[in-house]
Amino acid sequence: MTVAKPKSLPMLLILLLLGLAIAGASIALGYRRTKQKEQGTLYARRMALPDTLRVVTLSGATTYFTYRDEEMGYQYELVKLMADSLGLPMTLHIAPNLEAIHNLIDSGLMDLSITPEAVSGTGKQRYRYTGLEERSGLVLVQRRASRQQGQQGMYVSNVTQLLGKRIHVPAESRYEQRLLNLEQQLGGDIDIVALSGDTINSEDLMAQVANREIDYTVVDQELARLTKRYYPGIDIKLEIGFPQRLRWITSPERVGLAEAIDRWAEQAPEVEAYKQLYKRYFEEEQTEDSQEPSSKPYDWRGEMLHLGAGRLSPYDALFQKEAPRLGWPWQILASIAYQESNFKAEIIGWSGARGLMGIMPRTGQSFGASKAELLNPVVSVRVSVDCLLATERYFRSVEDVEQRIRLTLAGYNAGVAHIQDAQRLARKYGSDPNRWDGHVEEFIRLKSDPKYYTDPVCKYGYLRGRETYKYVREVMARYELYRSKTSTAAE
Known part of the structure; x- marks a missing residue:
């Protein structure tokens, strides 16, 4: 007897296979959509600008430093200009060395390094170069x-x-x-x-x-x-x-950021704010009118020309009025004024220091004076004494009055933080941190040397310390000259 095979089995098999195929296609489609979504998210992340631009750099003459508590440096001011143009809030981190910068960029903890690096094939495999290209040899x-x-x-x-x-x-x-x-x-x-x-x-x-x-x-x-x-x-x-080609670096993942910076860099040379920044750092020359000390050996003959019988300047009465608050001879204030402005009350230095006594705008603001008011000699001398009093408080432990005055003058010129750095360096290397002459002054000079301004005890980085070294010497030498040429009755 012949048994008939069920006719429905092939159909069931077909339906089963069809179901599996549909399920597989659905899974594959879902996977592709998931991957596309992930890729889209990744692309969006790569192209997005950060909510806050995290910038890292080394401290140095061309990158970042503080002067009289004001933040300066060509690369620092350049990235600020760029961030403002893109509408990005910005934070700054100072790294101890280039290796630390690379680690911060690699880890994603920092978005952009503004310490220019030489463009190389090896570098391109690791980083995305961006920003203005500089050539330096x-x-x-x-x-x-x-x-x-x-x-x-x-x-x-x-x-x-x-x-x-x-x-x-x-x-x-x-x-x-x-x-x-x-x-x-x-x-x-x-x-x-x-x-x-x-x-x-x-x-x-x-x-x-x-x-x-x-x-x-x-x-x-x-x-x-x-x-x-x-x-x-x-x-x-x-x-x-x-010459080497130098540029900023970012992670190759920061495509959108790099492209935005590059677009800004193409237009920057034509922007007036950039032209002024470049001119201030690289083209303007220091003159007699600047608050910076001369680089030449000091010649006192020019000083003698403005000295009259018992009179130093049109502002002697102001110095004599304010000096008792400080407890210093009034001729020291006169010497500071000549050093800062040559007794020119409306001068504005390259760094932004203003007026007779060379006050920085932020310092003036902290003592209740606007930028415009700092060009008023009455306000300038008053704020100067306020600032000197505030600076001297950091050196109260210095018993020698002459050394305390010198440390205070150094702080007035460079900012207290840099003087404290120099004191820590002096202590570390066996010098007297409470004595300026021959001790702290030598370490303030060394704050332009990476070996010292990157030392762990040195917290505030680079300083053109040679100028502060000369500033104190010239102010005090001029004070001695002024005192010898004027009556001491008003001291």
């Missing part, structure tokens, strides 16, 4: 060409003329290495003076060139351009190495 620092220099063959216009020239550079620096390489390339000898010691740095060597103590040195081009403002008599035209 090594340059020879020498005095400007003159007839005398031409006659003596001192002015160097091409690298072949470096042969036989005596050039001072820090020992074991890349400047020394570049000169050694040039010797091989040129087939001759350069008289390389490699200087060792804690007080030797590029800014000091530039000052020595300006002051005719040495003839030549080699420094980074960007630092040279920035520092030249203090020394208009130097020449930095001759490049002795190939």
